[in-house]
Amino acid sequence: MARANEEAAELLRELADLLSITGGDAFKIRAYEKAARAVAGHPDDISGLDLAGLRAIPAVGDAIARKILDYTRTGTIRQVEELRARIPAGVRALTAIPTLGPKKALVLYEELGVSSVDELEAAIRAGRLRGLKGFGPKTEENILRGIELMRGSRERVLLDAAAGVADEVVEVLSALPQVERCAHAGSLRRMRETVGDVDVLAASRDPRPVMEAFTALPLAAEVVASGEKKTSVRTAKGLQVDLRVVPPESWGAALQYFTGSQAHNIRTREIAVKAGLRLSEYGLFDAESDELIVSETEEEVYERLGLPWIHPALREDTGEIEAALKGELPRLVTEDDLRGDLHSHTDLTDGVASLEDMVAAAHARGLEYYAITDHAPNLVMQRMTDEKMLAQRARVAELQARYPDLALLHGTELNIDPDGGVDWDADFLSGFDVCVASIHSHFNLDRDAMTRRLVRACENPRVHVIGHPTARSIGRRPPVDADWDEVFRCAARTGTALEVDSFPDRLDLPADLIRRARRFGVKFAVDTDAHSVGHHRNIRYGVGTAQRGWLTPDDVINTWPLDRLRAFLRKS
DNA sequence: GCCGTTTTCGGCCCGACTGTTTTCAGTCG
Numbered sequence: 311m312a313r314a315n316e317e318a319a320e321l322l323r324e325l326a327d328l329l330s331i332t333g334g335d336a337f338k339i340r341a342y343e344k345a346a347r348a349v350a351g352h353p354d355d356i357s358g359l360d361l362a363g364l365r366a367i368p369a370v371g372d373a374i375a376r377k378i379l380d381y382t383r384t385g386t387i388r389q390v391e392e393l394r395a396r397i398p399a400g401v402r403a404l405t406a407i408p409t410l411g412p413k414k415a416l417v418l419y420e421e422l423g424v425s426s427v428d429e430l431e432a433a434i435r436a437g438r439l440r441g442l443k444g445f446g447p448k449t450e451e452n453i454l455r456g457i458e459l460m461r462g463s464r465e466r467v468l469l470d471a472a473a474g475v476a477d478e479v480v481e482v483l484s485a486l487p488q489v490e491r492c493a494h495a496g497s498l499r500r501m502r503e504t505v506g507d508v509d510v511l512a513a514s515r516d517p518r519p520v521m522e523a524f525t526a527l528p529l530a531a532e533v534v535a536s537g538e539k540k541t542s543v544r545t546a547k548g549l550q551v552d553l554r555v556v557p558p559e560s561w562g563a564a565l566q567y568f569t570g571s572q573a574h575n576i577r578t579r580e581i582a583v584k585a586g587l588r589l590s591e592y593g594l595f596d597a598e599s600d601e602l603i604v605s606e607t608e609e610e611v612y613e614r615l616g617l618p619w620i621h622p623a624l625r626e627d628t629g630e631i632e633a634a635l636k637g638e639l640p641r642l643v644t645e646d647d648l649r650g651d652l653h654s655h656t657d658l659t660d661g662v663a664s665l666e667d668m669v670a671a672a673h674a675r676g677l678e679y680y681a682i683t684d685h686a687p688n689l690v691m692q693r694m695t696d697e698k699m700l701a702q703r704a705r706v707a708e709l710q711a712r713y714p715d716l717a718l719l720h721g722t723e724l725n726i727d728p729d730g731g732v733d734w735d736a737d738f739l740s741g742f743d744v745c746v747a748s749i750h751s752h753f754n755l756d757r758d759a760m761t762r763r764l765v766r767a768c769e770n771p772r773v774h775v776i777g778h779p780t781a782r783s784i785g786r787r788p789p790v791d792a793d794w795d796e797v798f799r800c801a802a803r804t805g806t807a808l809e810v811d812s813f814p815d816r817l818d819l820p821a822d823l824i825r826r827a828r829r830f831g832v833k834f835a836v837d838t839d840a841h842s843v844g845h846h847r848n849i850r851y852g853v854g855t856a857q858r859g860w861l862t863p864d865d866v867i868n869t870w871p872l873d874r875l876r877a878f879l880r881k882s
Numbered sequence: 883g884c885c886g887t888t889t890t891c892g893g894c895c896c897g898a899c900t901g902t903t904t905t906c907a908g909t910c911g
Contacts, residue, residue, distance in 0.1 A: 335883080336894095337883070337884085337893085337894055338883050338884090339883090340883085340884095340894075341883035341884055341894090342883075344883090344884080345883080345884085368884095369883090369884065369885095370883095370884085371883060371884050371885080372883090372884095373883055373884085374883070374884085408909090408910090409900085409908090409909065409910085410908095410909085411908060411909050411910085412908090412909095413907080413908060413909085414908075414909090443902095444901085444902070444903090444907080444908080445902090446901060446902055446903095447901095448900080448901055448902080449900095449901065449902085452900085452901090496911090507911085509911090535898090535899060535900075536899090537898070537899060537900095538898095539897095539898065539899090540897095540898055540899070542899090552911085554898090567896090567897095568911090570911080572895095572911060575895070575896085575911095576894095576895055576896095577895095578895090579895040579896070580894080580895070582895085583894090583895075588895085588896085589895075589896085590895085590896055590897065591896085591897075592897090
């Protein structure tokens with residue numbers, strides 16, 4: 311992804327933050343935030359754009375286009391530098407403390423000279439906030455707690471952790487007699503790769519017992535806020551869970567609203583305003599008469615706004631509104647579309663389940679074909695040998711007789727060495743039905759070397775799928791650095807699929823790169839990379855990531871019938 | 883600062899909760 315876009319977007323975000331601290335015009339601040347999102351999500355590298363090209367980006371006008379040019383020429387934006395000189399970076403950092411926003415941060419800086427989180431903590435403990443206007447004892451307490459939470463590296467959690475909490479809450483609340491409907495919303499419903507807060511929505515005419523059941527849940531270690539309509543708790547691990555209770559007739563509008571994203575909601579509400587309507591979590595209303603128009607289902611809400619229903623995975627204001635208005639929304643791939651899985655492991659290498667159990671699990675998923683792809687010898691710790699691999703192939707062939715409706719493919723997951731070569735010679739490789747090739751080491755090559763490495767792997771006629779292409783580990787290891795456009799061009803040209811790995815800490819390719827790669831005509835394989843029977847369930851996260859990348863069934867080779875897949879694997 | 887088949891000026895999404903405040907500002911999503 312164009313690094314310049316991300317850097318420019320970050321500078322615009324910083325500009326917005328600094329202006330909000332210095333009390334800048336709120337609409338101007340919003341304009342910068344909006345432009346930052348647009349730049350970050352823009353498909354073209356902004357460093358190659360001139361003034362007119364920049365202005366063609368939605369939400370970027372003349373002033374911001376010039377600021378971006380300032381960045382591409384000098385590496386920074388002059389106004390940002392000027393504001394940095396006035397507002398120390400530590401003051402902006404204060405706003406990262408929950409419950410402490412720009413206004414309070416500025417007061418703390420101007421009145422007490424506080425310009426870092428550490429200084430703030432010391433000031434509170436020294437009693438220096440006493441008597442400061444707007445800062446009562448509760449505020450002090452909340453700030454201290456906020457600092458503690460932040461230091462406890464309370465970060466966004468992985469999808470599976472959030473889904474586990476959400477599933478539990480929804481299950482318990484759904485069983486209450488007062489609850490008519492209950493579901494999770496928020497970034498989890500949108501399948502963002504990490505989740506900051508879990509949002510749960512319930513429809514009920516009698517909210518009080520619902521709120522009480524919620525705060526009484528064993529996972530609710532602490533009640534953060536509680537009201538008639540909204541209650542928030544925090545789990546022992548620090549994950550916040552918000553419950554909103556709405557009247558049943560508001561369900562659709564509420565689900566739409568609480569699913570977000572915020573940027574998407576702003577767009578839908580703008581469309582409402584322009585149509586003389588008002589959209590809130592309670593429904594779509596006539597702005598004049600306040601008369602309720604629709605609210606029961608999301609479909610009705612979108613329809614009345616002149617839009618088709620938009621899949622939650624697309625709701626990021628990165629072009630889905632425009633596509634919807636033009637009737638050009640993609641028909642997104644779903645779990646039901648998947649006929650096969652092309653990446654899995656057994657206890658022959660680092661999997662924990664037997665070949666028989668993994669195949670049985672694939673069969674239980676209703677798959678039509680399933681590839682076993684254990685690790686290859688160059689990942690030395692896996693102790694793979696030619697003999698072991700050939701013996702496994704024989705066992706797969708035997709097992710096939712027991713599964714007439716599940717085609718078993720014998721494959722392997724090769725290691726892409728630093729030069730782009732892989733395990734085994736072409737002759738041995740030709741014995742596999744499918745070869746996934748992945749980076750498992752030497753993550754720090756420079757961009758040119760990494761690009762050459764991936765390109766050479768794609769050019770190998772025996773390599774069908776590049777496994778977890780960026781090799782990132784969310785929260786632990788950054789993606790490798792490569793010229794992804796170059797890699798995508800090569801993958802498309804050579805007929806090499808890129809994997810969407812469903813592991814919650816991988817989700818690799820990430821959605822933004824998927825969307826970009828698709829523009830080059832790249833094909834994808836949405837796989838579990840399962841190392842155990844339970845890992846098969848992770849497929850929903852891979853599918854969610856593919857959906858966030860706007861993939862259709864035709865983009866995904868393992869939705870294809872087996873004969874079409876086999877033709878693709880010939881790479882001719 | 884952006885944007886416009888009603889506009890080049892005057893709008894810009896909307897509501898809940900908290901805390902400190904006697905009527906509302908700040909924060910959050």
